[in-house]
Amino acid sequence: MSRIGFVGLGVMGTPMAAHLAAAGHEVSGFDLNADALAKLEAAGGRAAKDVADAVSGAEFVITMLPNHPQVEQVVLAPGGVLDAVAPGTLLADMSTIRPETSIEVAKAGAAKGIRVLDAPVSGGQAGAEQAALSIMVGGDEADFAAAKPVFDTLGKTVVHVGPHGAGQVVKAANQLVVGGIYGLVAEAIVLLEASGVDAGTGLDVLAGGLAGSRILELKRKSMVERKFEPGFRIDLHHKDMGIALAAARQSDVALPLTGLVAQLVAAGRAMGYGSLDHSALLKVVEELSGRSSQEV
Amino acid sequence: MSRIGFVGLGVMGTPMAAHLAAAGHEVSGFDLNADALAKLEAAGGRAAKDVADAVSGAEFVITMLPNHPQVEQVVLAPGGVLDAVAPGTLLADMSTIRPETSIEVAKAGAAKGIRVLDAPVSGGQAGAEQAALSIMVGGDEADFAAAKPVFDTLGKTVVHVGPHGAGQVVKAANQLVVGGIYGLVAEAIVLLEASGVDAGTGLDVLAGGLAGSRILELKRKSMVERKFEPGFRIDLHHKDMGIALAAARQSDVALPLTGLVAQLVAAGRAMGYGSLDHSALLKVVEELSGRSSQEV
Amino acid sequence: MSRIGFVGLGVMGTPMAAHLAAAGHEVSGFDLNADALAKLEAAGGRAAKDVADAVSGAEFVITMLPNHPQVEQVVLAPGGVLDAVAPGTLLADMSTIRPETSIEVAKAGAAKGIRVLDAPVSGGQAGAEQAALSIMVGGDEADFAAAKPVFDTLGKTVVHVGPHGAGQVVKAANQLVVGGIYGLVAEAIVLLEASGVDAGTGLDVLAGGLAGSRILELKRKSMVERKFEPGFRIDLHHKDMGIALAAARQSDVALPLTGLVAQLVAAGRAMGYGSLDHSALLKVVEELSGRSSQEV
C-alpha cells in the first residue's frame, strides 16, 4: 500500500479518493471545499491543510481538477505539487485538460526528477462512484506499469495509449465523437418527427444497423422522451470541445465537423441548457428548426 | 406463392429476385441490361421484354431503381407500372429515393386503386445476397401486412415505420447518421495520428465506451490500415446525402451537421474516391490536414 | 419593336412586362392570376388566355417563373412554349432555377430550332420596378446580341457570362455569397453585443476596412435596429440556396460554407421568419446564442 496525495475532491475526486482509502492506501487529500474534506475523513482519509501538506511525503500524487489553469496553479506554481514532492514521486494528473499543458507538466516534472502521467477518465460520476472508469494514460511505459495497480482500484479499463499528452488526445477524440453522435442523432430525431414518423420506431431501426451506437442504445428512449437529467452536463462537454479544438490546433490539423459540433454544444450552453445532460443537444437542433421541446 | 413482377435487376435487384424465385414465387423481371436478364433466367425467373410485360398480371410488383427519375419513368410515365397493372396490385418500391417522390407515387397509385409501399433497404450488396436486408416500410398497415411474407424472404429486419414516405425518411436518417459517424471517426483518427498517438490503440478505447458504434466495431481496423474496398461506395452515399437534404427541405427542418457531412461526402467523390467504400471519408479529412493517405 | 410573349406576371414579371410595353413592344402576357392580367392590360399589354396564346407569333418570349417545375411545365410540357412558337424564336427564361434545367431547356429548344437563353436577374422587386436589374445571361453570343436591346429595357447591368446554364451558375454564386455575408455579419453583431460592445460602432469600423461589403453599407443600420421588412424574403433565399447546392452537385464540387449557410437559411424559414428580409438571418444566429431579438 502507498501513501497517496490527492488534490481536487469534487464529484469525481471524492469517490475516487474514498476507493483508494478503502483499498488500504494512506490517502491525504486537499480541496478548497471544507465539505469535501469532511467526506474524505469520513472515508478514512486525512484532510490536509493545503496542497503541500497533502502531497509532501507521498509516493503517488493524483490531481483531479477542473481545467488547465487549476492544474497550472496546483502543480506548476511556486509552492505547488512539483515544489512539495520528492524526486521519484509519481504524479498522475487525471484532470481532462489540453494535451499541451500535460506535456508542459511532464517536462517540468522531469526537470525535478518527478515522474508524470496524464490519465484522464471517462465514465462520469457514476463511473467514479462504481470504480468503473475508463482511464487513458499517457507517459512512460515504466511509470504506467508502476501506477497501474492504483488505477485498477479506480477503473475497469486502464490503457496506456502513448507518450505524455496521449491520454488527453484520446480523451479529446472520445469527446468529439460523442458530441458529434449526439448531434447526428438529434438531427435524425428532428427529421423523423417533422416528417410525421414515430421517432422511437425509426431509431429502433437505426440502432440495429450500421448507424448503431452506444448512444443510440443507451439514450434513444430518454432523448425521444425529452428527459435530460445528467449524466454528463453540456457545460462540461463545452469545456471538452474547447480542449478538442485546442488539441487540433496544437497538432496542426483541421477538423471541420468538430468545429461545427463545438458551436452546437456552445449553443446548448448559451441557450441555458448547460446543466442538462449532453443529450440535450437535441434541444438546440429542435430550436434551429423552430420546434420547441416538450417534456413528455 | 405469388406472381411477382420485378423491375431493376442491378447488384441489389438480381440476388433479391433470385431469392424470390428460389422461394417458389413466379418471378417475371425486366432490366435494360441483358446480362441481368440472363441471370434472372438462370435463377428460375422469366426475362420480360419490357416493364409492362414484367408486371402485367402480377399480384405483387417490386421496383429497385437507382434514383427518383428512374422511378418516375418506370412507375409513373405513360406505359409504366401504374398503367400496366390491375387495381388491387401491391407495388413495393424498394429504391432509395426522396420521400417526396414516394408520396407522389403512392397518390398516383391510390388514384388507380393500386396499393403502394415505399420499402428502401439497408445492408448493401452482401445483405441482398444473404437475404439479410433491413427493410424500412412506409404505407398502410394492411398493405404492409400483406407484403410482409415477401419482404421476409429478402430481409431479416422488416419494420413498418409509418405512412407513405416514412420508409424513405428512416433510410435518410440512417444514412445521415452513418455518414456523420464516418466523418467523426475520420477526424478522431487524424487527430490521434497527428498527435503521435497510435490510432488503433486510441480507437480501441473509444470503441469500448460512450463513443462506441457499429462503425468503430466493424471498420476501425480497415480505416486505420487504409483499406477502402467497398462495401458501400461513396458515390452512393453522395446520392443518399442528397436525399437526406431533400427530405429535410421537404419537412422544413434545418440540419447543420447533415449539411456539412453532405459536402464532405461530395468532396470524397470530387477528389476521385467515388468508387471506394464510404469509410474513405478518412481520405478527405486527411487531405484537409495536408496528410495524404497511404495503403498499409 | 418586337412582338413579345411574356409568361409569369408576378411581383417581378408585372413591372418587367410593363416596361417592355412602355418601350413600344407589343406585349402579350399570361399568368394564372387574373389581377396580374388586368395590370398588364392597364400597362398597355394584351392579356392572353393561355401560354400558347401568349407566345404564338412572338419573336421574343420571356418566362419569369418561381422554380424549375414551373419552367418544365410552361416551356417543356406538351402544349408549352416550345410547342407553340415558330423556329427562330428567341426564348429568354429569366427565372432563377438550377443550371441543369436551363441546359435541358436549351437542348429541347435547339431540337426545334428555337434559340434559348438563361437570363436570371438580381436586384429584386425594386430593381424590376426601376428597370435597374442586373441580368446574367447564358447561351450563344449571337443570341445574346439579338436579345440585348430587350434586356437593356429591363436592367442596367446586362452581361453575357458564358454558355447555356452559365447565367444560372453566376446567379447561384451570387446568392451563396450574399447569404454567407449576411450570416457572417450576423455572427459579428452577436459577438459584439454579447461582449458589451456597441454593434453600430463596431460595424462602422468593419465597413471601412477589408471586411467591408455592400451588405454592411446598406444593411448594417437596419440589422442593428432589427428592422427586417423585405427586401428579399428568406423563403426566396432558401429556394436559391437549394439551387446553389444543386449546381454544386451538378458540377461535382464540394462547398462546405455554402452547405452550412443553406442550413442556417433553412432555419430562418423553419423558425417562422420566411417572409422577413434575408438580413433576418440575424435572428437565427441570435437564437442559437439564446438571445432573442427585439424590434427597436
Added chain:
Amino acid sequence: MSRIGFVGLGVMGTPMAAHLAAAGHEVSGFDLNADALAKLEAAGGRAAKDVADAVSGAEFVITMLPNHPQVEQVVLAPGGVLDAVAPGTLLADMSTIRPETSIEVAKAGAAKGIRVLDAPVSGGQAGAEQAALSIMVGGDEADFAAAKPVFDTLGKTVVHVGPHGAGQVVKAANQLVVGGIYGLVAEAIVLLEASGVDAGTGLDVLAGGLAGSRILELKRKSMVERKFEPGFRIDLHHKDMGIALAAARQSDVALPLTGLVAQLVAAGRAMGYGSLDHSALLKVVEELSGRSSQEV
C-alpha cells in the same frame, strides 16, 4: 512630445516606432532581435537593453507582440512593464490577442494606477509603413482622448469602440468576417470554374451587386490568377480565428460559420500554405473539390 517606450519591433512595430520618432517623440524600444534594434536607432530611436530599460520613465508605452503569452510575459510577469513604469503611465497594447487577456492586463494595470488601452490594428504591414492603420481602441474614454494624438501618428482611422477588451472584440469580428468572405468567394470561384463559366466575368457581376465587397474589389483578379503573395499570411489569420473563437467562448455565444471558417483556415496552414496570403483559402476549397491550383 512624449517619452514613449515601445516593446515589440517586428514587421509592424518597426515602422510604427519609426513614425513616432519621426514625429518628434523620444522613442526607446526593445526587441529580442538585434537587427530590429539597429533599425530603430537608424530611425532616430534608442535601443534599450531590456523591457524595463525601454519603458522606465516613459509617459506612454506601446506593446506590439505576437500573441497573449508574449503579452503576459512582457507586461504582467515580474520585471515586466507593469513593474517598471510609474503610476499614471498610459499603456497601449496594440497586439491582437484575445479580449480576456486584454481585460486581465487592464485590471492588473488599474491595481497599480497604470492606465491601459487595448488598441489592435488592421491594415497590415503596408498600413503600418504608410501610417494608415485602422486602430480599434478599448478602454476608458479619457485615456483614449489622451492617447489619440499618438494613435493619429500611426493610423488614419482611430476609433474608441468601448470598454477594456472592446478593441480586441471588434478586431475579432473583423477577422471572422474577412476570413468568411474569402471562403465564400473561394467557393464561388470553384463553382464557376467547375461549371465552365469564366470566373473573372462571373465575379465582375458579383462585385457590382449585393454580393460586392472590398475583398472582391481588391482581390478577385489575383485570386482568379492564383497569385497569393502576402499581404496577410494564413498563419496570422489562423491565429486570429483562434482569437475569434476564444472571444465567442468568453462571451458565451455560438458562431457556427466562424467555427467552420476557422477549420478551413486551419486546413490552409496544415496543407502548407501558411505563408501565403489569406486569399489562398481558395487552394483549400479547390483541393476539397479535387481541383489543384495552378499559377497562371
